[in-house]
Amino acid sequence: MRLIHAYLVILDISGYTHFITQRTVSLLHAEQIITELMETVIDLAEHPLQVNKLEGDAALLYREWVPGEADVAKSIFEQVNAFFPAFYACLARQRENRANCTCEACTNIDNLALKAFVHAGEIAVKQVRQFEELAGEDVILIHRLLKNHVAARDYVLMTEAARAGALLSMETLQKHREELEGVGETHLWLTDSTQMRTLFDGL
Numbered sequence: 001m002r003l004i005h006a007y008l009v010i011l012d013i014s015g016y017t018h019f020i021t022q023r024t025v026s027l028l029h030a031e032q033i034i035t036e037l038m039e040t041v042i043d044l045a046e047h048p049l050q051v052n053k054l055e056g057d058a059a060l061l062y063r064e065w066v067p068g069e070a071d072v073a074k075s076i077f078e079q080v081n082a083f084f085p086a087f088y089a090c091l092a093r094q095r096e097n098r099a100n101c102t103c104e105a106c107t108n109i110d111n112l113a114l115k116a117f118v119h120a121g122e123i124a125v126k127q128v129r130q131f132e133e134l135a136g137e138d139v140i141l142i143h144r145l146l147k148n149h150v151a152a153r154d155y156v157l158m159t160e161a162a163r164a165g166a167l168l169s170m171e172t173l174q175k176h177r178e179e180l181e182g183v184g185e186t187h188l189w190l191t192d193s194t195q196m197r198t199l200f201d202g203l
């Protein structure tokens with residue numbers, strides 16, 4: 001087992017559970033839609049972030065990081081930023097390809113949205129055969145971010161550690177507070193995918 005500093009990212013496709021019914025065709029199409037979206041996003045995730053694990057409609061990614069390496073942290077945010085247009089391009093493609101299907105999954109495709117969560121901290125990396133398992137309080141913390149009160153459809157929610165590591169300007173981000181289970185009141189930063197682009201124009 002290794003203890004390392006790392007950036008952790010969770011990509012979460014939401015809107016899925018709302019339109020799933022028991023009907024087999026709908027469920028099958030919903031799975032296909034999500035899989036294709038997930039693959040599109042993951043195809044982009046070779047560098048610097050690596051996919052560690054798929055968790056249903058979500059993916060956990062990480063990158064080892066030495067505190068102070070702001071350039072690496074910025075490249076991680078650039079990668080996160082690039083997931084959004086790829087996701088929505090894939091969504092548009094699937095909407096077109098599935099225009100003839102009247103099932104609930106295909107007709108509600110526009111309910112799907114992408115959310116990204118970013119945190120930086122210390123994690124334990126455990127090698128189990130060919131798999132790397134990530135553990136530690138910071139891994140738990142990033143998962144807690146998924147249960148939040150953000151009203152936006154698609155967004156990037158990050159911790160102060162993630163923001164500070166990349167030296168992102170506070171003025172370009174929205175303050176957000178969340179009472180996290182087992183963690184307590186936590187100050188976070190929020191940005192939507194459009195704001196993300198302006199954020200990076202200034203880098």
Ligand SMILES: [Zn+2]
Pocket residue numbers: 025026029098101102103104105106107
């Ligand atoms: Zn369908």
